[in-house]
Amino acid sequence: MSSVTTSTASSMSRSSSADPSGCELPSEPVTFSFATTDDARRIHRIVEAAYRAIGEDAGWTTESHLLAGQRTDLAEITELINSPAGGLLTARQGGQIVGSCELQRHEDHAYFGMFAVDPRVQATGLGNLLLARAEQLARQDWGLTEMRLTVIACRSELIAWYRRRGFRPTGATSQFPYDNPRFGLPRVEGLYFREFSKAL
Template sequence: MTQDSLSFRAATLADTDALVDLVESAYRGDSSRAGWTTEADFLDGRRTGADDIKACLDRPQSVILIVERNGADAAPELLACAHVAAEDGAGYFGMFSVKPTLQGGGIGKRVIDEAERIAREDWKLPAMRMTVIDIRDELIAFYERRGYVRTGHYKPFPYGDERFGLPKRDDLRFEVLEKTF
């Protein structure tokens, strides 16, 4: 696959099932182990649901970015996604998922670039923020190589709220990463 064969578009409600399947495959269960973004060792349960997709699509200044290519039958194949939103005076980047078997091939970098472009150029925001589970050293290092810095600001993991998964350990928390444009 060439990087030029990728196309970007905004998700619609019709994409909900495919988005949930992609996000779940990238983070939960055995399928996620084909990539390096798996959370299966410390979280069970769901990563996202139709309710999350709808909430993202219903928000103002919020888009779920979809990355596709034409498959063998010429039908679009969903490869990656990310939620981009304006939040507290900056862009917010979340729900970032690349099909596990394609991770490490450069698609994720293209997604991040497009998400940052939306926040910077379309919405005129000065920075992009995200939250990452702070035990994810390899993932944090990936974002640091893309210019994000650890802010030292933490948010508690929502223990007891099954919409965020079923923790296998009791020391999870989110760290805020930020990149200034």
């Protein structure tokens, strides 16, 4: 898929209750396109940094206090890139990938997942832009009227971020794959996912 659009992060305002950061909104244009297999390693590095970084390298989206090990691997990234129902949508600045998300087309909704922004530029408005572009694509290009996603239930800060952007719980839950180290090594018991939905 080759849909490409350009936007400017500075065109979006950010309230004081948004992501915890004092960063300025970037003025450099942001472009969006679906990833190719040449992008797999860069996306993998960003996803691991966003979800597993610790200490000074960690952004506010890290899950390292809940999960050790990997968040994903190159095989899964490649599978998602080549998905016939969607792919990995990327955000780029200066030709460099700075964020990505999984976007899949289902019969009655779009699924949004594996959302990752490089920790070095988190809370600058890039996440807002990437989510907005994914919603626009699902609505205008795919003709869908609903987007769904899942979040680990104890990620209260991340859930609050999604709720501020219009997502609401559906009541559906699913268990974390404790028996599959491909998705991480749990540090705590009782992890599970909550599903959220937004009308597009």
